[in-house]
Amino acid sequence: MGRLRASHSYRYVLMMIVVVFAFTATAPDTNWTRSVIVFLQSATLVVALWTSGLTKYARLSLSVVGVAIALSVLLVVTPSAALTGAVGIFELVLTLGIAAIVAFGIIDQGEVNAQSVTGAICVYLLLGLAFTFVYGALAALDSGPLFVQGSDGTLALRLYYSYITLTTVGYGDYTLGSNFGHMLAIIEALAGQLYLVTVVALLVSRMRPGGGKAA
Numbered sequence: 001m002g003r004l005r006a007s008h009s010y011r012y013v014l015m016m017i018v019v020v021f022a023f024t025a026t027a028p029d030t031n032w033t034r035s036v037i038v039f040l041q042s043a044t045l046v047v048a049l050w051t052s053g054l055t056k057y058a059r060l061s062l063s064v065v066g067v068a069i070a071l072s073v074l075l076v077v078t079p080s081a082a083l084t085g086a087v088g089i090f091e092l093v094l095t096l097g098i099a100a101i102v103a104f105g106i107i108d109q110g111e112v113n114a115q116s117v118t119g120a121i122c123v124y125l126l127l128g129l130a131f132t133f134v135y136g137a138l139a140a141l142d143s144g145p146l147f148v149q150g151s152d153g154t155l156a157l158r159l160y161y162s163y164i165t166l167t168t169v170g171y172g173d174y175t176l177g178s179n180f181g182h183m184l185a186i187i188e189a190l191a192g193q194l195y196l197v198t199v200v201a202l203l204v205s206r207m208r209p210g211g212g213k214a215a
Contacts, residue, residue, distance in 0.1 A: 009051060009115050009118075010048075010051060010102060010105075010115060010118040010119040010122050011118060012047050012051065013044060013047055013048050013051055013098070013102060013119075013122050014118055014121065014122050014125075016040065016043060016044040016047060017044060017098075017122055017125050017126060017129070018125075019040060020037060020040045020041060020044065020129065021125065021128075021129065021159070023036065023037065023040065024037060024129070024132065024155060024156065024159050025156050025159050025160075026156065027155070027156075029154040029155040029156065031075045031076045031079050031084070032076050033155065034072055034075060034084070034087050034088075034091070034155075035069075035072040035073060035075065035076055037091060038068050038069055038071075038072040038087065038090065038091060038094070039069065039072075041068075041091065041094040041095065041098070042065040042068065042069065042094065044094075044098055045061055045065060045094055045097055045098050045101070046058075046061075046065075048098045048101045048102055048105075049061060049101055051102075051105065052101050052102060052104060052105030052108065053105065053108070054101055054104065054105070057101075061097065064090070064093060064094070064097065065094070067090065068087070068090035068091070068093070068094060071083060071086050071087050071090060072087050072090075075087050081140050081141070082140075082141075084136075084140040085137045085140035085141040088133050088134075088136040088137035088140055089133075089137050091133040091136070092130055092133040092134055092137065095126050095129050095130045095133060096126075096130055098122075098126055099122075099123045099126040099127070099130070102119045102122050102123055102126075103119075103123055105119060106119045106120065106203075112203050112206040116203055117200070117203050117204060120199055120200050120203050121200070123195075123199075124192075124195055124196070124200065127166060127188070127191060127192060127195065128159075128162050128163045128166045128192075129159075129162075131162040131165070131166065131184065131188045132155075132158050132159045132162040134184060135153075135158045135161065135162060135176075135181075135184070136155065136158055138178075138180070138181060138184070139152035139153070139158070140152075142178065144177060144178065145177055146158075146176060146177060146181065147161075147174050147175060147176060147177055148175045148176070148177040149174060149175070153174065157174070161174050162188065165185050165188045165189050165192070166188055166189070166191070166192035167192060168189050168192060168193055170189075
């Protein structure tokens with residue numbers, strides 16, 4: 001019944017992703033900031049589940065959300081590099097979970113319309129957020145600095161670096177220092193470009209005139 005009631009209108013999911021993006025870009029790089037991000041992502045996950053009609057997975061999703069929130073609260077109370085890395089991993093899991101739910105919802109519609117294009121944009125933005133959290137976890141768990149400039153950067157700086165890499169702008173003002181970091185940057189750049197020229201381009205080209213009244 002959840003799938004039958006699904007609206008597949010991803011405008012609210014997109015709005016919440018933009019809120020997470022804006023908060024990550026402007027909030028101070030503190031442990032409580034990470035906790036707020038986990039709460040925002042958890043809310044986004046719930047909205048994505050309902051929108052895509054996948055409420056049958058709510059119990060499993062809420063279990064992951066519960067662990068993520070518990071770790072984020074524990075990070076505020078007893079901060080450590082290990083907990084920072086663990087919260088970063090759960091931020092990544094939540095982000096990928098939202099992307100997977102939206103992607104399944106797009107496929108489940110069985111047609112290309114304004115809703116599916118909006119969903120595809122959500123997934124693209126989530127890619128940039130996902131790599132932001134990957135870089136954060138790498139910074140917390142690696143013994144050396146994340147960037148060759150000699151620092152791990154702030155949360156906002158890692159977000160900036162992620163989207164600059166995803167869009168292949170490549171200003172070159174910051175560069176990852178390790179070989180593993182280089183590999184991640186290459187994967188993100190390739191994923192960003194391939195996604196745009198395949199998934200989004202295909203959806204837009206196949207969208208029927210007047211298909212879907214709401215995004």
